[in-house]
Amino acid sequence: MSAIAPGVPNPAVRLREARARLNAIDRRASLALRWLCFAGGAIVLLAMIAVAYEVINGASQAIGKFGPGFLIHKTWNPVVTPRSPGVFGALSLIYGTLITSVFALILATALGVAIAIYLAMLAPKPVAAVVGPLVELLAAVPSIVIGFIGIIVIAPFSQSTLEPALHTVLGWIPLVGNLFGPVPQSGLSLFTAALVLTIMVVPIISALCRDMFLTVPRELQEGAEALGATRWEVIRGVVLPTTTSGIVAACVLGFGRATGEAIAVAQVIGGVNDLSASLFNPGNSLASAIAIQFGSPDSALHTSALYYCGVVVFVIGLVVNLLARQIAAGFRTRMALG
Amino acid sequence: MSAIPDPSFSLAPSGNLRRRMRVSRAVQGSTIAAAGLAVVVLAILVGYVAIKGIGVISWSFLTGGTLPPLTGQAGGMMPALLGSLEIGLIATLIAVPVGILTAIYLSEFAGPRMNAVVRTMLDLMNGLPTIIAGIFLFALLVATTHEDSAYAAGLALSIVMTPLVTRASLEALNRVPATLREAADALGVSSWRTILGVILPSASGAILTATILAIARALGETAPLLFTVAVFGPKIQVNPLHGVPSIPFEIWTLVEGGYAGALRQAWGMAFVLVVTILLLNVGARLLLRRSQRKRGL
Numbered sequence: 001m002s003a004i005a006p007g008v009p010n011p012a013v014r015l016r017e018a019r020a021r022l023n024a025i026d027r028r029a030s031l032a033l034r035w036l037c038f039a040g041g042a043i044v045l046l047a048m049i050a051v052a053y054e055v056i057n058g059a060s061q062a063i064g065k066f067g068p069g070f071l072i073h074k075t076w077n078p079v080v081t082p083r084s085p086g087v088f089g090a091l092s093l094i095y096g097t098l099i100t101s102v103f104a105l106i107l108a109t110a111l112g113v114a115i116a117i118y119l120a121m122l123a124p125k126p127v128a129a130v131v132g133p134l135v136e137l138l139a140a141v142p143s144i145v146i147g148f149i150g151i152i153v154i155a156p157f158s159q160s161t162l163e164p165a166l167h168t169v170l171g172w173i174p175l176v177g178n179l180f181g182p183v184p185q186s187g188l189s190l191f192t193a194a195l196v197l198t199i200m201v202v203p204i205i206s207a208l209c210r211d212m213f214l215t216v217p218r219e220l221q222e223g224a225e226a227l228g229a230t231r232w233e234v235i236r237g238v239v240l241p242t243t244t245s246g247i248v249a250a251c252v253l254g255f256g257r258a259t260g261e262a263i264a265v266a267q268v269i270g271g272v273n274d275l276s277a278s279l280f281n282p283g284n285s286l287a288s289a290i291a292i293q294f295g296s297p298d299s300a301l302h303t304s305a306l307y308y309c310g311v312v313v314f315v316i317g318l319v320v321n322l323l324a325r326q327i328a329a330g331f332r333t334r335m336a337l338g
Numbered sequence: 339m340s341a342i343p344d345p346s347f348s349l350a351p352s353g354n355l356r357r358r359m360r361v362s363r364a365v366q367g368s369t370i371a372a373a374g375l376a377v378v379v380l381a382i383l384v385g386y387v388a389i390k391g392i393g394v395i396s397w398s399f400l401t402g403g404t405l406p407p408l409t410g411q412a413g414g415m416m417p418a419l420l421g422s423l424e425i426g427l428i429a430t431l432i433a434v435p436v437g438i439l440t441a442i443y444l445s446e447f448a449g450p451r452m453n454a455v456v457r458t459m460l461d462l463m464n465g466l467p468t469i470i471a472g473i474f475l476f477a478l479l480v481a482t483t484h485e486d487s488a489y490a491a492g493l494a495l496s497i498v499m500t501p502l503v504t505r506a507s508l509e510a511l512n513r514v515p516a517t518l519r520e521a522a523d524a525l526g527v528s529s530w531r532t533i534l535g536v537i538l539p540s541a542s543g544a545i546l547t548a549t550i551l552a553i554a555r556a557l558g559e560t561a562p563l564l565f566t567v568a569v570f571g572p573k574i575q576v577n578p579l580h581g582v583p584s585i586p587f588e589i590w591t592l593v594e595g596g597y598a599g600a601l602r603q604a605w606g607m608a609f610v611l612v613v614t615i616l617l618l619n620v621g622a623r624l625l626l627r628r629s630q631r632k633r634g635l
Binding site for chain 1: 358359361362365366368369370371372373375376377379380382383384386387435436437438439440442443444446447448452455456458459460461462463464465466467468469470471473474476477478497500501504528529530531533534554555557558559560561564565568586589590593601604608611612615616619623
């Protein structure tokens, strides 16, 4: 028994006190971490609310002046005269956004799904291990660079080759032919913008679809093969039907990405706020109008109208993303049940 | 009646089967063509930038200042390079903590309702057009202070980065084996020590990879910079409270004019940008493979 100096508590008590202190620290630290993490989540929520508020707030002047009519009027004239503060209607921009995105989506869906089929089911393993990452790298190329090459390479090529060919083949068809009108001098056009968007959307769709195709149970595919189905019949009869909603969700996400792209589109679309049906004419999209005009507005109303365009892009993005979530959730439940 | 198969009967597919196999082969061929097209497009994009840009790269280009579009000479990119790095650093310093904390909140603390709400918001943030992030920060900071600033641009880019970091961190946290957490619980380890000392470290490889990919994405973004740091010029500026030049904005401005000398500068900058981003992507991929292999052992 060692002598205990008077005034110094015995070791058992000291240990108990130390443990209590540590517990108190632990409790407080756990609580602090909990609140810190909650703050992280709260920042995300508040940031999105603030984005919505600021953009709508910026648009309030234009919303008050033009109301919903903004969406259906095609005159976009920022010039301020003593008689008029400028007239703004976004129809041509909405048309430009939708027609380029839809066209890009059609091309990108065909290409993206085909690439995904190849990577998930047909390619030999070593080939897929190289080609898969390469296609994903396509998504990493910055939009400013794609737009730059769009101006220098893609626009002249589509003006000299693709557009005349499409005009000859499709231009004569009633109604649809209007989309493929005569080819003007410049290659900066809605069509070129759609091509550029296609390059940006293909990797998104192909990556999402490939991951989904890989989740289709092997037994289902082998069952079909055992019944004598060819590779394509397995894909068409088993793989595509099981993943339809997932493919649709991927395409919807790709569409959302296309509608919001500003930079690459602004570089190649021509920047003309005119409504013309033909894809080969220059035009403008909502996002690219903001990119081109927001920096040097003619008036406060002009800025506000551009914010209004921002609201429209924002709402399109919102709807598209919620839609994709909904469809994808349906896909997951079906896979879980199946 | 068992019959001996007619030896003259051919096993080669005929009639309907032959047609079906031909269709199948045609489809297989077209998927190969689609994949080939994507690779060719990537090769054209990267190859064209390399051919045009590599001749511009020199020591004086990397260290010099940008010249106005009209001079017709290839200036340099040092101010833009420093500015881009600074903006990227600010964005990373905001997005990574927020992203990791949000991911921990979602995986460890949030109830089902908050989980659904925050996840929805993250999806919306991920789908938010980057130009909207730009005009948001313009309205919030630039319009009120009447001055461009590097931190406004950093904040705009952090909106792009945060959902990327969060989503990847969340996936990594969810993949941490439950046995690790149970072992810590059984030893009476408090929750913050478990999270910071056990769960987070075993997810760190994937989080680092996601951070690198997010930085690569942010470095190439132009739209969030257009109205928050619209600075162009040969002067090196690094004060985060003021505007700084940046590579994407300089390319945007140089290309707009279309003058030959300006385009040369733009190609040089595009080359540096693309090489940096591709290296970051490849690096992140290798890192991920290594950390996965480590976990596999």
